[in-house]
Structure formats: structure tokens, C-alpha cells
Amino acid sequence: MKGRRYLSDRIFRGIFLFAALFAAAMIVLLLVFVTVRGIQPFLPSYPERQSILPFLTGMRWRADQGVYGVGFIIINTLVGSILGGLLALPLAVLSAIVIGRIAPPKISQALTTVVETLAAIPSVVYGVFAAGKITALVDDIASTFGISTYGGSSQLAVILLLAIMTYPTMTSLTISGIKAVPLTLDSASLALGATKMETYFKVVIPGARSSIFAGFSLGLGRAFGEATAVSMVAGNALIGPTTSLFERTRTLTSTILAGLHETVGLDYDIRFSVGVVLMIIILVTNAMIFGVKRHFDKKAEGK
Template structure:
């Protein structure tokens, strides 16, 4: 019996070691794929600034890094991305603030207020919206949001390019961010301990006071996680944004009724090129976008840790 027990223990140990090695291999493959993708984009991204390209008139042209980082005009052989970067941050900030408030209140209603049958329906709707492809949001933006924005601008005496504008972009981003943030907020609110809620009610707090102070206060870390994921999706969205923003050649544009251009829409519009600086400079924009996402995530994570310490 002891021999069989020892043999069984050895087999279990070897299986456990094998499983750990498989997990390690999968983790290394995932990490190496990320490094490969970022490295490839970075190498292609610096190419326009170090390699000369032949223009249509036969002249040699090399993109200027200083122009790329400081100019606000994006035209052929003069690629200034500063205005596009500011546009991206500006639009995502507006969309993030609005969608976060709506998502938190929606999640609070689903978890704490809605009856059981309605709670199930609303959660299914939110999950369905989170799974809708971005092209569908883009088509909805072109067919519904842009005409509405055009008509709204007409009321204020403003002319728009068929409704393609910063406002249309913000509204599309809000629609795409809300399901993602709401799902995370629902999970965070459900994780709040029932004893804390019951203690608050027992001490005489109203249900509304308990929901906004105890429930949301206890779930603030998870709520902020939802915001981080929502911002990440908005920063990386290309298809839907390209369909409704208008893509002017200059920026930054702070007028929400005017056409605008983002980093992702700039990358999308240049992918039809087969070669040359107009194609390779899109990888430079990709490097800038990756840098923006990294800086944004680091900043939001620091804010989140400070909130958790309070």
C-alpha cells in the first residue's frame, strides 16, 4: 500500500510540474507576442524619420520627428501629429466622463433597485451591447447620430459636414464605452459586503444614502477599473470613429460641431496605401498611440491606488 501511495504521489507531482511548465510556456508565448508586436510597430514607426523616400517629383524626403511631435497640420510630406493627439485626448476625456457617470448609475440601478426580472433583462442587454462589433456602431453613427447632429447644429445656425463632427464621435464613443464600464461596475457593486449595507441601514441611513455612500464607496476600486477599461477601448477605437469624425487636415479642433481627426482614424485612412512614407508614417502614429495608452493607464492606475489607500 505504501509503495502504491508513493507512486501515486510521484505521478501527481510530475503532473503538477508538467502543468506548471505548460502554464509558463503559455505565459511566455503571450508575453513574447506582445513584445514582438510592439517591437515591430516601433521599428516601422521610426523608419520614416531615418530613411529617405522618393517623392512623386523625384526628390528625396525624410519625415521630421520635430514636425511630427510639434506641428498641428497633417498633409503629404508634412506630418504633424500634435493636433491629432490633442483631439484624441479631448474627445476621449469628454466621452469618458459622461459614460462613467451613466454606467455607474446604470449598474447601481440594475444591482440595487431593479426587480429580479428586469435585472436579468438589463444585464443581458448590456452584455449584448458589449459584444457588438465596432463597425455596427459606426454604421449607426453614420445613419442616425450624424443626421441628428446635423439637424441640431442647424438649430444653432451652425453648418456641419453632413453631421460628421466631434460631437458625433463623442456620442459613438459613449455608446461603445457604456457597456464595458457597466459590466465591470455591476461586478464591483455585487462584491460589496452585505454586512456593510445592512449595518448602514440598521444605523438609520436611507436606502439612497446607503447606495451612494456605502455601496459606491465600497466599490470605488472596481468602478475605477471599469473606467480604465472603457478609456482603453475608446483610445484604441478606429473603425467607428473614422466613419463619423470627418478627418480634417488641421487641428486641434475644440468645436464639437466641427470635423475632427484622431490618432486611430489617421491610421485607418492611410492603410490603403501600398508603400511609401504615407503608409509607414501610420506606424509612427501607432507608436504615439501606444505611448498615449501607456501613459494614460499609468496615470489612472496611480489615481486608483491613491483612492484605495483612503
């Protein structure tokens, strides 16, 4: 009997190990595949060989002329995603305070369900909504300033869309962070003559800052990586960087996606290069957010 149980233990250990290795292998495989394909257009053997520097700093993406520069696309992606994320952040934190502290249990439960549902809505649905409603709104706003837009497809539409899409992720993480701050700290603060608002802003939110940063970086990850919905409102500008909120824009993801299945050769291969750039940007941004968080942690330890 002992022998058989020992054997099944070993078999299961093998299965677990395989599952873990499989997941790790998939990540490595994906990174290697995208990177290997992505550097192809820059190798000497490639028929329409591109140079790395003009590719990274180029301010034009003219497939019709064979000119591929992602410099302005990188800028547009960063501006759109970060502004979208920063717009969502205060809303997310304030909603989380309402849900985690202020609202009575039943309302808080209902609001949590709403936020979770928002997070689960597929991005293409957000895209349809944005293409139908947000663009119209942007167009209206632009026309009050006497500016005409390309049917509302613009940097502003992307920012608003990404703010809406990153909000649920940031909110649910912040809620769990706020719920993890012990209520005894609220009592301590109130007993020291702090108002409820002072308690939320000086004790509860700082106490939840790890989760707030985690939510922000996950939200930004979603913003950087969002392709479908963004493509529906970006307008895919050919040159840049976009300097006006009402001008068309182009993001790394919308560049990869646009006409992917109707193209071959360099125009197809170069999209892998764009993918490599996107992965690097996400890694660098996460590292920077981590750095900011470290700074806040240190500041919280003392002045």
C-alpha cells in the same frame, strides 16, 4: 507507473510554460515591430526623413503636401475619448446601482444581459449606426444653432459614439464591483438612519470604486483604440486642433486606418509612428488613472 506519471507532469509543465511564453512573446514582438517600423521615418537613412519635434507638435496632416503633424490629432483623440468616457461614466454607475441594488432579480438579470450584449456588438455595427443616426442627430442640433456641419461628421459625433461604446464595459465592471459590496454594509447604513440614496452614494459606490476605476480605464482604452467606428464619423480633418464640437476631427486611429491599403512609402510608414504615439498615450493615461485611484484610496482612509 510512477515514472510515467512523473513524465506526463513534466510534459504538461512544458506545455503550460510554452503557452505563457508564447503570449508574452507576442506582446513583445508586437511592441518591437510597431516601434521599429515607427521610428524608421525619423532615421537619417530614410529617404524622406522626418523630424520628431515637428511630427509630434505639428497641427497639420497634409499627406498631399508631405506634411505630417500629429500634435492636433493627439489633442483631438484625448478630448474625444476622455469626454466620451466621462459622459458614459455617470450613466454606467447609475445603471450599475439599478442592476446591482434597486431592480428586482428578474429585471436585474434582463438588464445585465442587455449590457453584456451591448459589449459584444462589433464596433463596425456601432459605426454604421453612428454614421446613419448620430451624425444626423448632430447635424440637426447644429442647424438649430445655425451651424452647418460636414454631414454631421464631427467631434460631437465621436464623443457620443464613444460614450455609447464605452458604456457597456464600464457598466459590467461596475456591476461586479457593486455586487461585491456586502449587503450587511447597506443594512448598517440604513440602520443608522441613512436613506437608500445616501447608502448608495456614501457606502456602495465608494465600496465599488476599484471596479469603477478599472471599468473607466478599460473603457478609455477602448475609446482610444477604437478605429473602425470612429473613422466612420470623424470626418478626418486636415488641420486642428478641433475647437468646436460640430467641426470635423481626426483621431490617431482614424489616421492609421484611412486609406491604409492605397498607399506606400512615407505615407504608409508614418502610420506606424502614429501607432507608437497611441500606445504611449494609452500607457500614460492608465498611469494617470491609477494615480487618481491612489488619491481616492488615500482620501477614503481618512480626511
